[in-house]
Amino acid sequence: MILTGSEIQKEVEKGRIVINPFNVSDIETNSYDFHIDNTLYTYKKDILDPTEENPLEEIKIPASGLILSPKKIYIAKTKEIIGSDYFVPIIKGRSSTGRLGIFVNITSDLIDLGSIQKPTLTLHCVLPVKIYPNTKIGQVTFWVAK
Amino acid sequence: MIFNVSKGFSSLICCEYSGENDVAKIIDFICVFYTTLSNIYNDEMILTAKDIEKEVKKGNITIDPFDKKCLKPNSYIYHLAPKLIQILDVGDKRKKVKTKELVIKERGLILEPNKLYLGTTVEMIGSKKFVTSLIGRNKIGKLGMFLQITADLGQLGDAHKWTLEIKVVQRLRIYPNMEIGQVTFWLPKGEIDIQETEFYAKQNEPYPSQLYNEKTK
Numbered sequence: 001m002i003l004t005g006s007e008i009q010k011e012v013e014k015g016r017i018v019i020n021p022f023n024v025s026d027i028e029t030n031s032y033d034f035h036i037d038n039t040l041y042t043y044k045k046d047i048l049d050p051t052e053e054n055p056l057e058e059i060k061i062p063a064s065g066l067i068l069s070p071k072k073i074y075i076a077k078t079k080e081i082i083g084s085d086y087f088v089p090i091i092k093g094r095s096s097t098g099r100l101g102i103f104v105n106i107t108s109d110l111i112d113l114g115s116i117q118k119p120t121l122t123l124h125c126v127l128p129v130k131i132y133p134n135t136k137i138g139q140v141t142f143w144v145a146k
Numbered sequence: 147m148i149f150n151v152s153k154g155f156s157s158l159i160c161c162e163y164s165g166e167n168d169v170a171k172i173i174d175f176i177c178v179f180y181t182t183l184s185n186i187y188n189d190e191m192i193l194t195a196k197d198i199e200k201e202v203k204k205g206n207i208t209i210d211p212f213d214k215k216c217l218k219p220n221s222y223i224y225h226l227a228p229k230l231i232q233i234l235d236v237g238d239k240r241k242k243v244k245t246k247e248l249v250i251k252e253r254g255l256i257l258e259p260n261k262l263y264l265g266t267t268v269e270m271i272g273s274k275k276f277v278t279s280l281i282g283r284n285k286i287g288k289l290g291m292f293l294q295i296t297a298d299l300g301q302l303g304d305a306h307k308w309t310l311e312i313k314v315v316q317r318l319r320i321y322p323n324m325e326i327g328q329v330t331f332w333l334p335k336g337e338i339d340i341q342e343t344e345f346y347a348k349q350n351e352p353y354p355s356q357l358y359n360e361k362t363k
Contacts, residue, residue, distance in 0.1 A: 001191060043316065046316075046317060047256060047316075047317045047318070047319060048289045048290065048316055048317065048318045048319070049254070049318070049319040050285065050286065050289060050318075050319070050320070050321070050324065051254075051319075051321065054289065071259070071315070071316070072315070072316065073288070073289070073290035073315045073316055075288055088192050088220050105287060106282070106287040106288075106290060106291065106292055106315070107281050107282030107283075107286065107287040107291060107292050107293040107294065107327070108281050108282050108283060108284040108286070108287040108328075109281060110220070110221060110281060110328065110330065112218060112219040112220060112221075113194065113219040113220050114219060115219075120284070120288065122287050122288055122290070124290065124315050143191070143192050144191045144192070145191060145192050145193075145194050145220060146191040146192065146193050146194060146197050146333060
């Protein structure tokens, strides 16, 4: 069962869902829109290896915007702290970002119960695309756990 | 359904209480009570670790081999089998796709961007009661691996080694039997009608698309 916008608001008020900062204007019909944090990271190495350390390089999104390359993975975070001990959050892109060929996460959209932090976003674009600071980039849904 | 039940109750209550306001209040209470009950027992939900373990023991979910250590708060971690195939040609929907077999050795295998690979889970996974959904691990996603291309939703049915659709953004070294993804289980709503013709659900090898085989309607 997925929570509707008004249920998300109710649960935030009851403290059973954490979204901080929380703006009523970012509530959607059955999700909540989140913003991108302005610090991104890319990998320095050519070949990535899950058994080794993969050093990162920091990039800030300037006010004039940053062009993302289709050949790279960009690690980012949300501006908001998001999580819940009662509902399982699942992160999605927004249709407006998807239509520009931006993936907001790669393969893992599921957040563990009890994990309350700024969720990691893994940005990847199909075509070169420019993004700006504080962009409303994705949405989070909340699902009832048994 | 809920409405009918509370209506039945309301006629019963009418015999005992004369005050109309009281009746309205009681009907309201009963409606809320039934709605809450139906929310608790009837709606689709995601299983927590404890429930996944319980259902595996009961035999409603198959995960074989099963290791308690692989349970996450609301999912189970599965592993990558050493055999992969690379899709060489998907140019024509009406023709069988050309593939090349690859084996992931202990020292690893480097996956290249702009290529499509199919692998399988080490585990036999399936359930006739809970809908499975397969995604990649968070740490694998951070390294740019897409695991399942758009179709992460499984079907109710026989347990098998699931085919994994794999693509990477940057070059990535992978290892045999590595922790690669997590599977979640969802309680469906409605009558279950398991289709016997679901051919993908009987395959334990990386299994290419059979779209060319589907009859055009």
